[in-house]
Amino acid sequence: MIPMLFAALAFAVPVPRPVQSWVEMAPGGSVVRILTEAETCPVIRVDGRNRRAVLRAAPASLPQRSNKAHVDGPTGFASRVCELPLPRWARRASLGGRPLPLPRPRLDRIVLIGDTGCRIKAADDAAQDCNQPTAWPFAAIAARAARMRPDLVLHVGDYLYRENACPPDRQGCAGTPWGYGEAGWRADFLDPAAPLLNAAPWIMVRGNHEECARAGQGWWRLLDPHPLQPGADCAGAGDDMAGNHTDPYAVNLGQQAQVIVADLMQLASGKPGDPLVSAQFDRDMARIAMLSRGAKVSFATAHFPFNPVVWQDKPHTAVAIGAKPVTAYALPPLPHVRAMLAGHIHMFQLARFADRPTQVIAGFSGTLEDDAPAPAGLADIAGKPGAAALQALTTITGRFGFALIERHGQAWDMTVFAADGAVMRRFAI
Numbered sequence: 543m544i545p546m547l548f549a550a551l552a553f554a555v556p557v558p559r560p561v562q563s564w565v566e567m568a569p570g571g572s573v574v575r576i577l578t579e580a581e582t583c584p585v586i587r588v589d590g591r592n593r594r595a596v597l598r599a600a601p602a603s604l605p606q607r608s609n610k611a612h613v614d615g616p617t618g619f620a621s622r623v624c625e626l627p628l629p630r631w632a633r634r635a636s637l638g639g640r641p642l643p644l645p646r647p648r649l650d651r652i653v654l655i656g657d658t659g660c661r662i663k664a665a666d667d668a669a670q671d672c673n674q675p676t677a678w679p680f681a682a683i684a685a686r687a688a689r690m691r692p693d694l695v696l697h698v699g700d701y702l703y704r705e706n707a708c709p710p711d712r713q714g715c716a717g718t719p720w721g722y723g724e725a726g727w728r729a730d731f732l733d734p735a736a737p738l739l740n741a742a743p744w745i746m747v748r749g750n751h752e753e754c755a756r757a758g759q760g761w762w763r764l765l766d767p768h769p770l771q772p773g774a775d776c777a778g779a780g781d782d783m784a785g786n787h788t789d790p791y792a793v794n795l796g797q798q799a800q801v802i803v804a805d806l807m808q809l810a811s812g813k814p815g816d817p818l819v820s821a822q823f824d825r826d827m828a829r830i831a832m833l834s835r836g837a838k839v840s841f842a843t844a845h846f847p848f849n850p851v852v853w854q855d856k857p858h859t860a861v862a863i864g865a866k867p868v869t870a871y872a873l874p875p876l877p878h879v880r881a882m883l884a885g886h887i888h889m890f891q892l893a894r895f896a897d898r899p900t901q902v903i904a905g906f907s908g909t910l911e912d913d914a915p916a917p918a919g920l921a922d923i924a925g926k927p928g929a930a931a932l933q934a935l936t937t938i939t940g941r942f943g944f945a946l947i948e949r950h951g952q953a954w955d956m957t958v959f960a961a962d963g964a965v966m967r968r969f970a971i
């Protein structure tokens with residue numbers, strides 16, 4: 543009788559399951575994050591021992607930040623964010639009996655995606671058809687990339703694009719959640735990304751959509767791999783210089799290879815030429831240069847490309863935000879960096895330079911593509927300013943997709959896939 547009573551009680555009082563869990567690479571190791579509707583943080587089994595995750599962020603209704611997108615959507619987070627930092631040598635972890643994708647000693651297969659959210663922004667009169675998989679294919683891309691069994695996922699930033707309500711005359715996005723709160727984050731990132739979040743640990747790069755005045759509060763609660771600290775959490779505009787920056791850090795890929803990750807969001811929020819922003823940028827570049835001497839192969843990643851992006855048939859300095867030229871900031875040559883991996887421009891581009899690392903732009907994994915005509919190759923831009931520094935150029939516009947970077951012995955290459963899995967290009971890196 544008593545066992546039956548227990549069984550009935552267990553049935554009547556369901557234990558809330560985590561909404562989502564994932565593993566991120568962090569300075570010195572990794573961190574397990576859990577978004578949960580439960581009252582307490584769950585226990586994670588790590589290498590045979592039970593360890594309770596700790597609370598990172600309690601449910602909260604956050605102050606609305608003002609920006610040029612004029613977002614006035616919900617800013618609340620009803621769920622808890624829990625976390626458990628792990629050293630790089632942790633081997634196995636599970637949550638509720640389900641294995642978590644901890645980083646292996648060697649990370650040889652890296653999925654590269656960027657600029658994934660569904661763009662709804664009234665100020666730009668933009669409303670992508672979020673409900674139609676062909677118009678916003680991020681969920682399909684995440685599922686397809688997950689089936690490739692990557693060791694690591696690198697997202698080069700810009701996760702949250704649903705900044706305004708779907709216009710009433712647009713069926714393609716009717717009913718979608720929006721705003722910088724949990725509902726927006728779940729609809730635009732956590733839900734569609736789920737298969738890929740379950741498949742491998744991630745490097746989360748911060749985009750300008752996650753700067754403090756935009757979705758920065760959610761960025762800090764959910765995705766930034768560093769500890770969440772008052773005064774650097776984008777809660778109030780007075781803290782944005784701190785909230786829009788962390789020091790570049792290296793992620794060890796094993797076998798003398800690494801990815802150096804930078805958060806350059808002070809560039810997104812500061813005025814061009816601001817001496818404080820400029821000095822921080824110089825320090826970040828010096829740190830990237832220093833870190834790059836610590837391995838045989840270094841990739842550097844940030845949301846903004848370090849170098850000019852060839853776009854609209856003229857060199858376009860895409861580290862610029864809007865009209866702000868980023869050439870105002872002095873770019874070092876970074877001779878120990880093999881390639882620079884970025885997003886922000888909604889297309890794919892690989893550029894090889896005479897005097898600096900190869901640059902890959904991978905902002906093509908869901909957000910409305912930039913429809914500007916792109917040069918087919920170097921011949922199209924011969925004689926234009928900046929063209930002489932380019933040695934090779936490949937641009938793909940108007941096609942959603944993702945890339946897979948793979949190590950073969952000492953060599954690295956990259957395959958670029960369309961959203962439907964078709965191979966578009968292959969490159970040696």
Ligand SMILES: [Fe+2]
Pocket residue numbers: 700749750751845885886887
């Ligand atoms: Fe961006």
